[in-house]
Amino acid sequence: MDPPGLYDIIAYYRDMRTCVIYASKYGTTRECAERIADELGADSFDVRHARDIDLNAYDLVVLGSACYGGMVMPRMRRFVAAHLDELLSHQAALFLTGVFTGVKRDLEMNVAYPPSLRAHAIAYEFFGGRIDIDQISRLDRLALRGWGVTGDINSLDSRTIKLFLEKIKNSRQKPNY
Numbered sequence: 001m002d003p004p005g006l007y008d009i010i011a012y013y014r015d016m017r018t019c020v021i022y023a024s025k026y027g028t029t030r031e032c033a034e035r036i037a038d039e040l041g042a043d044s045f046d047v048r049h050a051r052d053i054d055l056n057a058y059d060l061v062v063l064g065s066a067c068y069g070g071m072v073m074p075r076m077r078r079f080v081a082a083h084l085d086e087l088l089s090h091q092a093a094l095f096l097t098g099v100f101t102g103v104k105r106d107l108e109m110n111v112a113y114p115p116s117l118r119a120h121a122i123a124y125e126f127f128g129g130r131i132d133i134d135q136i137s138r139l140d141r142l143a144l145r146g147w148g149v150t151g152d153i154n155s156l157d158s159r160t161i162k163l164f165l166e167k168i169k170n171s172r173q174k175p176n177y
């Protein structure tokens, strides 16, 4: 068989079917997911509408969730629990958004997704997060005030998002010629 030409390789990556599934309360994680989907030419879905997605229609599944109370959002946790075997039989990449830093962020990354999925993932990054104090609910404002947060925060790190995308692009399985 002839070795693949440049056009074969480009066609392969264009045809690599990817979906990005996200859990977001105030839109920051959705924006990250949509940027990633744009860059990868992928479909993106809110996890609330992902129950009936046929994951077998995709080669790579990217999951992203905001963190609340030190964990991924419950709807992402439920999705992962329900689809763990399928996720482990696909290429997968994971990301989180949140404003924790240092040890708290590391702990959060350790509990957010099951160990088997983390070990399996071709990329896993914490993007930082965003809080627009005027946009969140009164209850959330009160909770944040309890933790000493009274103003806006924007720690989203576009370099980390770029790194995540590069890791995905570099490790997507090559065609089996």
Ligand SMILES: Cc1cc2nc3c(=O)[nH]c(=O)nc-3n(C[C@H](O)[C@H](O)[C@H](O)COP(=O)(O)O)c2cc1C
Pocket: 023, 024, 025, 026, 027, 028, 029, 030, 066, 067, 068, 069, 070, 071, 097, 098, 099, 100, 108, 128, 129, 130, 131, 136, 140, 141, 143, 144
């Ligand atoms: C009430 C509340 C609780 C939060 N708890 C955490 C947390 O436990 N860990 C963390 O890293 N960030 C926490 N955050 C920050 C959010 O994860 C961050 O703002 C994220 O970007 C929000 O994403 P979203 O806009 O997609 O919902 C919290 C924010 C709010 C408003």
